[in-house]
Every structure is written in structure tokens, then in C-alpha cells.
Amino acid sequence: MQLKKATTFDEQIQILKQRGLIIDDEATCKSFLSSINYYRFTAYLLPFKKSDNTYVNEVYFEDVYKMYDFDRRMRTLLFGIVEEIELLLRTRLAYYHAHKYGPVGYLEITNFNSKHNHERFQKLIEDAISNNKSTLVVKHHNSRYDGKFPLWVIIEFFSMGMLSYFYSDFPLVDKKHIARDLYNTSYKNVDSWLRCITDLRNKCAHYSRLYYWKFPAQPVIPKSFDFVPSGRLFDQILMLKFLYIDKSKWNKSIVIEIQALIEEYFEHIKLSHIGFPDNWKDLLVSPY
Structure with missing residues (x-):
């Protein structure tokens, strides 16, 4: 299986939004992702992850950041x-x-x-x-x-x-x-x-x-x-x-x-x- 290609911070934000994460302030989210790594951040979304890799309703970036x-x-x-x-x-x-x-x-x-x-x-x-x-x-x-x-x-x-x-x-x-x-x-x-x-x-x-x-x-x-x-x-x-x-x-x-x-x-x-x-x-x- 071929490895995934590297994504930009903007692309990472779009992936998160497509999967159901609610991001009201994209600038703050981008700044955060540029500091702590997308892979590390998404581990905090595991409690909300569904089998199809999307997230349950009403999951906000701010809450996950606070976690x-x-x-x-x-x-x-x-x-x-x-x-x-x-x-x-x-x-x-x-x-x-x-x-x-x-x-x-x-x-x-x-x-x-x-x-x-x-x-x-x-x-x-x-x-x-x-x-x-x-x-x-x-x-x-x-x-x-x-x-x-x-x-x-x-x-x-x-x-x-x-x-x-x-x-x-x-x-x-x-x-x-x-x-x-x-x-x-x-x-x-x-x-x-x-x-x-x-x-x-x-x-x-x-x-x-x-x-x-x-x-x-x-x-x-x-x-x-x-x-x-x-x-x-x-x-x-x-x-x-x-x-x-x-x-x-x-x-x-x-x-x-x-x-x-x-x-x-x-x-x-x-x-x-x-x-x-x-x-x-x-x-x-x-x-x-």
C-alpha cells in the first residue's frame, strides 16, 4: 500500500471539516496545527470517531483544543x-x-x-x-x-x-x-x-x-x-x-x-x- 502524501495545513483543515469537525476560526486552527502536528491532534478526536472515519455531530475544534x-x-x-x-x-x-x-x-x-x-x-x-x-x-x-x-x-x-x-x-x-x-x-x-x-x-x-x-x-x-x-x-x-x-x-x-x-x-x-x-x-x- 502506498503511503499518503504530505498535506498542507490548509488541506488538513479541510480534511477535518469534511470529516465533521466544526471549525469556526480557521486561522486559530491553522496556527495550532502548525505547532503540534496534525497526527498528534487527531488522536484527541478518537472518542468521537465513527467507523467511516467521520466524527459524531457537534464536535467543535475549540473543545478538542481544550482537551x-x-x-x-x-x-x-x-x-x-x-x-x-x-x-x-x-x-x-x-x-x-x-x-x-x-x-x-x-x-x-x-x-x-x-x-x-x-x-x-x-x-x-x-x-x-x-x-x-x-x-x-x-x-x-x-x-x-x-x-x-x-x-x-x-x-x-x-x-x-x-x-x-x-x-x-x-x-x-x-x-x-x-x-x-x-x-x-x-x-x-x-x-x-x-x-x-x-x-x-x-x-x-x-x-x-x-x-x-x-x-x-x-x-x-x-x-x-x-x-x-x-x-x-x-x-x-x-x-x-x-x-x-x-x-x-x-x-x-x-x-x-x-x-x-x-x-x-x-x-x-x-x-x-x-x-x-x-x-x-x-x-x-x-x-x-
């Missing part, structure tokens, strides 16, 4: 939360493992569980060092310590995926200790949450769409919660609640920011598109 803007601001908010959680995990995992197994105990296969692929793990570490070889930290440890890096140094080069992998391969007794000490929960829950936060972080970092997105991995929800995951964004926000240890800041700042964002865009978005149930605020508030 996009809501998504952008929500993504920025969540990325900041993920960053805090990631930095906490770097600190606590390095602290625990280094104190129990020594500064370079992470290089010993015996300090992990039986599922650990040590060859792969060492390759990831080597890649992390190589990718940061021009930094003063790496130069310093290469010249002064013969290329040996204590865990609390090398972990700063771990991606969120590597942090998740690192925890997942802890001996069971250590996984249980971390899960209980940090989150008062089971290691299976933490395994699930770290898998999900890795996906969410990558989507936020690459400016990917969260609105009307079906996430491939669903976080385990503790049995005490009367909530069934839908695969949409709310599941991931609930997962962030479980991983965020400052309950006061979560309730008094983050939940308030999420609520303000929902209220500002309420006329242009649908809560069902992002998996928010009617009692979403009650579910997000953390007990102290």
Missing part, C-alpha cells in the same frame, strides 16, 4: 509527582541495599533473587556509565577509584525502569521490608506500582497522550479500595497516591491541583474518557 491543553497540563503536573517519587526511591533503595550488602554489593549476583539476570543488569550499568562518561562524577570515579562506583552514586544514572528492575530483583526478604517500611503494603503491590509508574513516566517524558489512553498495565488496587480499574488515567493517578509518602502534601496540594484542573476544563472534557469515577476525590484523598 489537548488539559492533557498537556495534567501531564506536567503528574511528571512532577513522578519525579518526587523517583528521587525518593533512588535514595531509599540505595540506602537499604548499600547498608546491607556494601557499597558495591549490587555487583554480586548472590545479593539478588533467583530470577535476577545479572548479565543483563551489569550491561545496563555499563551502558549507564558509558552514556555519562563525560560527567565529572564518572571521570572522578574512573580516575580515583579504578572505575568502581558505590551504589549511591551509580543509582543516580538509573532510569525509572532500572529502579523498578532493581527492586523487582531484590531478595524476597528485602522486597518485603521496603514495601512494609515505605508503603505499609505487600511487595507484590509495589512491584505492580513500579511497573506502572515506569510506563507513566515515559509517556509524560515524551509528551505522549494521556487523555482517552488505555494503559497496557493496570496497577494492583488494595482490597480495601472499592474501585475497579478501567485502564484509564485515573488508575495511574491512584497508583501515584499509593507511592507518595507525604500524605499531607498529597491532600493539601496535589489533590487540590487535580481538582482545580478538572474544574477549569470540566465543560470540555469527559471524566469517563480518563476513567474518573463520580467519587474520584474521595478515592484520591489519603488518610493520615
Whole structure:
């Protein structure tokens, strides 16, 4: 099958109008399309798309633009939360493992569980060092310590995926200790949450769409919660609640920011598109 030809911004507007999108201000629409890419924009029209590639009645460009803007601001908010959680995990995992197994105990296969692929793990570490070889930290440890890096140094080069992998391969007794000490929960829950936060972080970092997105991995929800995951964004926000240890800041700042964002865009978005149930605020508030 032959690929489609590139279209001009004006042609893109005409295609959207022919498919049923109502565009009252073509100049504003053209300016928007010239900034964010037609392909990215049309993904926000998926909830309104019919089988013949046209859109349902009464879909306005302004509303879809607002959905996009809501998504952008929500993504920025969540990325900041993920960053805090990631930095906490770097600190606590390095602290625990280094104190129990020594500064370079992470290089010993015996300090992990039986599922650990040590060859792969060492390759990831080597890649992390190589990718940061021009930094003063790496130069310093290469010249002064013969290329040996204590865990609390090398972990700063771990991606969120590597942090998740690192925890997942802890001996069971250590996984249980971390899960209980940090989150008062089971290691299976933490395994699930770290898998999900890795996906969410990558989507936020690459400016990917969260609105009307079906996430491939669903976080385990503790049995005490009367909530069934839908695969949409709310599941991931609930997962962030479980991983965020400052309950006061979560309730008094983050939940308030999420609520303000929902209220500002309420006329242009649908809560069902992002998996928010009617009692979403009650579910997000953390007990102290």
C-alpha cells in the first residue's frame, strides 16, 4: 500500500471539516496545527470517531483544543509527582541495599533473587556509565577509584525502569521490608506500582497522550479500595497516591491541583474518557 502524501495545513483543515469537525476560526486552527502536528491532534478526536472515519455531530475544534491543553497540563503536573517519587526511591533503595550488602554489593549476583539476570543488569550499568562518561562524577570515579562506583552514586544514572528492575530483583526478604517500611503494603503491590509508574513516566517524558489512553498495565488496587480499574488515567493517578509518602502534601496540594484542573476544563472534557469515577476525590484523598 502506498503511503499518503504530505498535506498542507490548509488541506488538513479541510480534511477535518469534511470529516465533521466544526471549525469556526480557521486561522486559530491553522496556527495550532502548525505547532503540534496534525497526527498528534487527531488522536484527541478518537472518542468521537465513527467507523467511516467521520466524527459524531457537534464536535467543535475549540473543545478538542481544550482537551489537548488539559492533557498537556495534567501531564506536567503528574511528571512532577513522578519525579518526587523517583528521587525518593533512588535514595531509599540505595540506602537499604548499600547498608546491607556494601557499597558495591549490587555487583554480586548472590545479593539478588533467583530470577535476577545479572548479565543483563551489569550491561545496563555499563551502558549507564558509558552514556555519562563525560560527567565529572564518572571521570572522578574512573580516575580515583579504578572505575568502581558505590551504589549511591551509580543509582543516580538509573532510569525509572532500572529502579523498578532493581527492586523487582531484590531478595524476597528485602522486597518485603521496603514495601512494609515505605508503603505499609505487600511487595507484590509495589512491584505492580513500579511497573506502572515506569510506563507513566515515559509517556509524560515524551509528551505522549494521556487523555482517552488505555494503559497496557493496570496497577494492583488494595482490597480495601472499592474501585475497579478501567485502564484509564485515573488508575495511574491512584497508583501515584499509593507511592507518595507525604500524605499531607498529597491532600493539601496535589489533590487540590487535580481538582482545580478538572474544574477549569470540566465543560470540555469527559471524566469517563480518563476513567474518573463520580467519587474520584474521595478515592484520591489519603488518610493520615
